[in-house]
Amino acid sequence: MKVSQAVITLGGQGTRLQSISASIPKPLYPVCGLSTLERAIVTLTREGVNNFIFLLGNNSDAFVQISSYLERTYKCYINIYIESSPLGEAGALFHVLDSLQDVFLFVNGDIIFDISLKRLSHFFADSNADIALVTHFTSHPEDSDCVLESPSARVVDYKLKTESSTQKPFFLGYSGLSMLKREVLLDLIQAHSTSTAPCSFFQGIATPSLLKCASVVSYNTTEYLKDMGTPDRLEAVSRDLAIGKVSSLSYRNQQSALFIDRDNTIVRCPPGQYVLSTRDIELLDLNIRYISDIAKHYDFVVCVTNQPQVAMGLLTLAELALINSSIAIKCSAFDLQISSFYCCPHHPHDGYPDEIPELKTRCSCRKPMPGLVYQASIERNIDLSTSMFIGDSQRDELLAQAIGLKYVDVRQIDGSNSRSTTLQD
Ligand SMILES: [Mg+2]
Ligand SMILES: [Zn+2]
Secondary structure (H helix, E strand, C coil), rough: CCCCCEECCCCCCCHHCCCCCCCCCCCCEEECCEEHHHHHHHHHHHCCCEEEEEECCEEHHHHHHHHHHHHHHHCCEEEEECCCCCCCCHHHHHHHHHCCCCCEEEEEEEEECCCCCCHHHHHHHHHHCCEEEEEEECCCHHHCCCEEECCCCEEEEEEECCCCCCCCCCCCEEEEEEEEEEEHHHHHHHHCCCCCCCCHHHHHHHHHHCCCCCCCCEECCCCCCEEECHHHHHHHHHHHHHHHHHHHCCCCCECCEEEEECEEECCCCCCCCCCCCCCHHHHHHHHHHHHHHHHHCCEEEEEEEEECCCCCCCCCHHHHHHHHHHHHHHCCCCCCCCCEEEECCCCCCCCCCCCCCCCCCCCCCCCCCCCHHHHHHHHHHHCCHHHHEEECCCHHHHHHHHCEEEEEEHHCHHHHHCCCCCCCC
């Protein structure tokens, strides 16, 4: 599947950047020599997009002026919509329905990003999605629109940026970029026409679609997508551009990953017991500090864990997702950023009273089988020869050995944590 259209929303007030520039709209402010809008056009045309719709509100003149330069330079077509009253980030989508292709990208004009659209498009098609929200680890879930994703990447719950994150400890934030089907908007048009509130993409389109049982999925990525909309963020993004981080993290390029085990590597799990709720989470602080130091040498951290409790019927996949999300948030307080969790829910043996028969299977993802590491490597273009695994058990070590992955046993750093047996998951 090839996606060739992007709608870029450019109508924001830009107040947060006014201490730097009161007159230039944020997406047109030069960052390392190129405006954020032009940078988006560079990335998107390179990835095969040649048809753009600019949704404009404030300062529309400045965008109209630059659009013919962009069309000429990047050999693309730009359609412009100027709203007569503020419709919010995404409200104008309902006014450009006739110009939309069946599948298109929706892009917040304030983000600096570089992602492989080919991978996103494949994911969108493979997961049979109506909307794919590009998500990533957020260091500030308390004021972000967040999702909880199931192991199959379905969005199973969400938190609006206005909601408290205490009840919903979700670590994946919406990045400001999504891919969706035009028909999603047709399903919402009635509700939209009766509302006068400004429409944000997450709250006004993604979550109502989810409630209408559309297939909303989370494309969790470590590729670079950052809002440059405040002076602090602008400085951070400029630094990242200068050192080449924005393009090097794209999945067009090979990545180095730090794979970590979960139970008894970052979370205490005494023999014969399982972590079955967020209340059971007890972090292994020393291990986490140690792992967080090592993680600085890798592009990102992926947690790979056997969770046979799911097959035993002790835990649902949604409960497991919530536990993992909560662990990710707790670890971030120690400066350890876990980008994603790959979990084996299977168990090979029968005989548990509440077991789920279809998960009782000899799979290729239960460690020491390497299925989950291979899956992550394919999805995230990971070079295993520059990656590493940190675990606490023989299963972890056997996995690493079998596929030539460098291995470190976390027990070597602190004897007091070495409670797991070689048979534990
Ligand atoms: Mg373990
Ligand atoms: Zn499995």
